[in-house]
Amino acid sequence: MGQISTKPRLLLFQPPIYDFALFDLFLKPYGLLRLGRWLKESGYEVFFVNGLDYNEAVTNDLLGVPRRYSNGTGKFPRMRTSLPHGVNSERSFGRYGVLTNIMKSKVKEINPDIIFVTSGMTYWYRGVVEAVEICKELFPEIPVLTGGIYANLMPDHCKLSTGADYVVTGNTEESIKIIFKAHSFPVPSGKIPTGPLMLEDVWKDAGVLRLNEGCPFHCDYCASDLLCKNFIKGNAEIAFELLLEMHGRFGTSNFAFYDDALLVNSDKSIKPFLEMVIQKNLQLKFYLPNAVHLQFLDKETASLMERAGFQEIRLGYESSSSDFHADYDDKFPEDDLFRVVETLNNAGFSKNSITAYILGGLPGQPWRDVERSIKTASSTGIRVSLAEYSPVPRTTLWEKSIDICPLPLEKEPLFHNNSFFPMKWEGYTAENMTYLKNMVRELNVNQKNL
Ligand code: B12
Ligand code: SF4
Missing domain, CATH: 3.80.30.20 (tm_1862 like domain)
Incomplete structure (x- = not known):
């Protein structure tokens, strides 16, 4: 029988994306996975939920297999959805990525001690809201941190719209160390590496x-x-x-x-x-x-x-x-x-x-x-x-x-x-x-x- 790990469990979460159109032009959670590598090297057990996984079988069964190209670019699974009240457009709006219930079951299974949700374009914030919502519904007591581009450019909006416990801006390394210390998690050592977690x-x-x-x-x-x-x-x-x-x-x-x-x-x-x-x-x-x-x-x-x-x-x-x-x-x-x-x-x-x-x-x-x-x-x-x-x-x-x-x-x-x-x-x-x-x-x- 394998030993039960006592390492703290960190979940890295790449949210799905809401947009009118989306093409995967080498769109990867590079910043988030750099943090994953850093924390793995610091003794954390690191898990990744990819809301943009274009190979997720159940999602693709339901929404169709997205077209991909040999250079690694291509489409994501798409589901039509509505714009929020007060936002109008003639174009069809979509949710790109893995089905919500699939992401939910993946997060549940991981049973994390701490959660990192990344963010990209400011106008993709609805996916960040969804990701934090899933985490808070399943694990209301677990600290959820948001970071990345939207979080840095609109921290107040991010805090209000997602309800995350922390919106990390500015010096990521210092902020993470302070937050971890406050929660009595082992404080990572060294610098955030250039390279991402290898997945x-x-x-x-x-x-x-x-x-x-x-x-x-x-x-x-x-x-x-x-x-x-x-x-x-x-x-x-x-x-x-x-x-x-x-x-x-x-x-x-x-x-x-x-x-x-x-x-x-x-x-x-x-x-x-x-x-x-x-x-x-x-x-x-x-x-x-x-x-x-x-x-x-x-x-x-x-x-x-x-x-x-x-x-x-x-x-x-x-x-x-x-x-x-x-x-x-x-x-x-x-x-x-x-x-x-x-x-x-x-x-x-x-x-x-x-x-x-x-x-x-x-x-x-x-x-x-x-x-x-x-x-x-x-x-x-x-x-x-x-x-x-x-x-x-x-x-x-x-x-x-x-x-x-x-x-x-x-x-x-x-x-x-x-x-x-x-x-x-x-x-x-x-x-x-x-x-x-x-x-x-x-x-x-x-x-x-x-
Ligand atoms: C690569 C890139 C692209 C790629 C797409 C890849 C992608 N990831 O989205 C391409 C070329 C396709 C692209 C296109 C566009 N882009 Co662009 N792009 C970038 C770029 C250069 C890097 C983005 C990135 O992933 N960075 C990786 C970062 C996040 O890694 P990092 O710094 O190591 O991450 C650290 C922190 O962010 C933090 N962190 C990250 N996640 C988390 C999570 C937690 C919990 C914590 C604590 C910390 C944390 O820790 C990391 C390690 O220190 C940025 C500029 C920039 N300097 O960031 C612009 C940028 C994001 N793009 C921008 C724009 C405007 C566009 C376009 C609209 C341009 C255009 N007019 O056509 C298009 C739109 C594409 C679309 N589909 O809608 C704007 C943002 C606009 C906005 N409103 O948000 C930016 C900021 C550039 C700018 N002009 O100012 N883009
Ligand atoms: S500051 Fe100017 S030159 Fe530099 S990345 Fe932005 S657009 Fe390009």
């Missing part, structure tokens, strides 16, 4: 890597510096070890970078990392769900990326307007896109594998500026992606967004979802947005056919 179900199809933490830039529309106060330079050896660990244990061959600023400090991080990858010759595939900075993409980096197995390059172009960059960010000189496309192309990337992100729908932004940016980017022969602005609490543009927007952004985070197009005005109407989206679609089809 086959999570990492087999696609792994997540992050070299640099945070970003040295401070764009008015972005929360990067709120989530990570100081830019932390990456360590190529540690990232490579994590890659080898996932590849060795689970055969993972697709890897996505979560960096906000992957190419910053490149001589010490991404370049040596890619050299190690090339030398080991493991036939891996790399993806960039987040865009990289144009000004740091030099010849050497482009060549290393191509040789290491990058399947695509996404570029943070945002706009062709110099006024835009003067107003909101200070990212790069105007003609950098042309230089970078040529550099990437010479390194072996087809134009069809390069995408420029353009930001549309910022408060007061004229639609004609966005149209010009789309045309300029597309004239280089690459693909274009129109990233629709989502107002992010506590950023520089937040106050302006609240002033302009007729929707109650502070009270109801669902309205941060760009599906509501919260910043429409007479200089950028819903019709203008539809026109721009169609234009992007057509231009991209034409590029493909060239």
